[in-house]
Amino acid sequence: MAGEKSILIDSSRCCGCNSCYFSCKSWNSLPLSGGANKTDGDRSTVEDFRPQNWLVVRSSSDSESWSISPELCHHCSDAYCVKSCPVKAISYQSGWVVTDYDTCIGCGACTMACPYGAVKVHRADSRGFLQKGIAYKCDGCSVNYSSTPACVTNCPTGALQYDYRMKLIQKALKRVADLKKRYPEAHLTGLTEHRGENVLKIHTVSSDKQKISFDNSLIRTVNGLFSTVSIFTRTGSAAYGFSGKLYRLLHFVVTGKKIS
Secondary structure (H helix, E strand, C coil): CCCCCCEEECCCCCCCCCCCHHHHHHHHHCCCCCCCEEEECCCCECCEECCEEEEEEEEEEEEEEEEEEEECCCCCCHHHHHHHCCCCCCCECEEECCCCCCCCCCCCHHHHHHCCCCCCEECCCCCEEECCCEEEECCCCCCCCCEEEEEEECCCCCCCEEEEEHHHHHHHHHHHHHCCCCCCCCCCCCCCCHHHHHHHHCCCCCCCCCCCCHHHHHHHHHHHHHHHHHHHCCCCHHHHHHHHHHHHHHHHHHHCCCCC
């Protein structure tokens, strides 16, 4: 169930300044490097999610208009990453979808399941906050707690807002109605997708449909096999790296898909 409070992204107000991107990194002690930069005129943005990029800024366009806005974990009420995790390292906490780093085995099941590509496993050597073999993503500033998410606090244009969910929905629907006069494709997402998402977004251009399907029956099969086999392997901290590799092997055998 979506939380009492939510984040609203209004792409019509975003100026592409990257304040949200740098605020997220600063608050969560994430390395600045990492990710391919995209330059468009005088704007330069990092568009690809990585373990150190929990929030990215992306541009999109259709035949009528162009927009730019932040992207982050949508914090789905029916989250595929939660369903897919074989060790229950990802859970719901007051509307936010949060990873327990001490439980995560780095198998990458969540990265395959997420339709938004917002969670990534750190495969490189440990670096500061980032530990090798752990899945990272936005947690709504609920772990390194902030009463208002850092990205929202430092947005200079009001493109990011944080408030009671119902209040934001009412505001967003009114905003969409006004925007349709200029942007016929204007619409709101997050209301019903995945039984409601804790990140609502106002789009001014048509948005792509999800490109990842989730087969819960296959994942249950993989997780069942893993639970049985891992009884004999998870003994001590050294086994966690092996457990992740074991899960990826079982996932490939059952689904035919490799986890990177």
